Amino acid sequence: MSVSPSLSGPGAAPDRPAARALLRQLGGVALALGLLGGGYALVAQVAGDRGIAPTAASADIEVRGISVDVTGDSAEEARAKGWREAQRKAWAKIKGPKIGDSQLDGLVSAIVIEQERLGPKRYIATLGVVLDRQRASGYLGGAQQASRSAPMLLIPVEVSGGTYTAFERRNAWQRAWAGFNPGASRIDYIRPSGAGGDSLLINFGQTGRHSRAWWRSTLDQYGAADALMAFARIDHQFPGGPVNATFTARYGPDSHVLESFTLTAAGPDEVPAMLARAVVQMDGIFTGALVSGKLRPDPTLRLGGSGEVDPAIARLIDIGRAVRERAEAEAAAAAGVAPRIEAQPVTGAETGEAAVRSIVVQFATPDAAAFDAALGAVRGTAGVRGLAVTSTAIGGTSVMSVSYAGTLEELAGALEARGLTVRRGANALAISR
Template sequence: MRASLSPSGPAAAPHHAPRRPLYRWLGGAAMALGLLGGGYALVAQIAGERGIAPTAASADIEVKGITVDAQGKNAEDARANGWREAQRKAWAQIKGPQLSDSQLDALVSAIVIERERLGPRRYIATLGVVFDRSRARGYLGGAQQASRSAPLLLIPVQESGGAYIAFEQRNPWQRAWAEFNPGASRIDYVRLSGAGGDSLLVNFGQTQRKSRVWWRSTLDQYGATDVLMAFARLDHEFPGGPIKGTFTARYGPDSRPLDRFTLRAENPDALSAMLAQAVERMDQVFTGALASGKLQPDPSLRLGGGGEIDPAIQRLIDIGRAAQARRSAEAAIAAGEVPLIEAQPVAGIEPGEAQVRSITVQFATPDAASFDAALGAVRGAGGVRGVGVTSTAIGGTSVMSVSFAGSLEELAAALEARGLTVRRGANALAISR
């Protein structure tokens, strides 16, 4: 083999002219890919088979993992007896009152076969039973009718071999959440499929962000009010051997821990069952946190849409600053010092204040830090009543809508006073550092 690869060996093949067009074609293809540049890379990040759409989103009540071992006159009779036994066990598991088999038949909307073995007169299976919520609620009392949470975005993160994966590629942890039926849960989960731009917006890096502007923009994309994070660390003892899973439930943009537990799968074939059990237990953790009041909405995510501060809150802030300035002046006078007092405009209380108008402002955002810095600089300018982000483009130019009490020239002057370079347009400004 070595002789055939050596150009000086006896088996070395000479270069023939017919191969040159192939080299030229390959060179042209490489040049074309190079010209595509970042556009090709961007398509590669969102293309491919990434998404796992949630397969169970019914509001019905589902009970999984019911094991039965039934006998009958024949295979069909044994199966029917096994299904009736599963219905009774599932009904008892959700603490339903005593009912006859015919009454339970009217409440059951589906039997899910997880695993089954069928003999001539025997039926052994693991089943799931789905009860119709509208028909069963009259028997179950208040526990199944409790109010649900606000919509909460769920981010499942799997750690395996030092790599953290959310929606960048398909993984068993995401699939377990996609197959989970939240119908009986008090948590209103917003579950993503991971297709399209989900892998760019919601990834492991997003769970580490602290910027409320980023979080508000992401949550608004999916109609959620806050975020839940489900971390799963999978440790394989050896190939084909046991798998230890460490699961951590977290809440909110600050990733506050709620609970942590471990499970074990004896082999890779048992991994799916272990992850399904972990999802059920995670749901219990989130539900318990909701009942104990830990899932309180984050006030920093409620300051208007896209980073805009509510005018009433801004007015209170300005009034507090003015009061603090007066106290400082009085203290200086009492000490015999001559204070230097700067005028402090208070929003909404001066007579004859200029009319508030909306002005479009473009700003360069090469990275997340510059995005936050630009928003902070504009919010701090005098006369600004609110800021709303209308377009976000990290690595390009973003756009904000500024509510300003004054003219375009006055806003430009206020921004220049804060050290920004301002270019003027038709009812629009462009700012940069």
């Protein structure tokens, strides 16, 4: 009697058809696991607790770091006197005119306690004072609204232990910016939370890219006109010891350096307070750059997807060509040579280009930030040749006149493509977010 050799026996010849079938099954399982693993890896890049939403996004005017040290007949009276003194100091800090305490009470919407020590008859504290912007602007003459920047995308980058981190994971520098209230700032910050696709679109690598097309695509996702980069290099001297930090303010697709400064914390517990001070100081640098005229949206970011140059830049190019041709003609005339004249295409007058027409656009403006965001969104729409604000109503509906190369329906479609809600009317549109 003969015995068939076993697959597992030594020197046995395997059953080849059965082996091939088993290998095919194992290969299919491995492929399925690979696909599932790849999908999991893709989801893992945007999943998890990586976002920190801005906790202070009020349009009110917030003045922080007001120190008071007062006494009273009781603890309650000392606290009331301390809060009243903080209100006066905050009002003086923003250069408000002289008004009575009762009027000032009507402007203050909140008192923020940063630190306080309360005794039987003494009150020592560091406070923040929040003023209602709409009510206070009547006394400030609109100075707090003057010359606000275009919408700027903020990219905070923390450098620690040789690792550069933006929104790839939560970090202390991102948290410090999330806690900053930009209500009193003249910079219109757009602060992503870092959740979802933010970590893919905005990372440290983005700050080193120079491609205008790449930047334009990223900025369009957030309705921004340009970008600000806030770098924080944090160096721990030794575990539990002092912490030194170097902060650098940059802006634009070419990462131009504005200014750098250093701060020191006595220990790890004081790092959050140090970063909060750094945010305020960096906001001052950005504001100073705005006042000096440095902080302007890069004109090369206005290049459309079709490669069409901004009309203002095209006009300057045409003027330069005309000046050069005139100089060449004068030189040729002086030499007695007949100048050679070539036909040059005129920008904005090509055959078949749509006529430029004026279209009225209404837009909701609950605050100054919404006003600037709406202007930035419309100005960055392809085909828009210019715009002029004909009516401004902060807290209501403002009106602009848009010069557009195309029809009203084409403009409506272009605005909808930028994520705006559009309602159509008779030679007029109404937009909102």
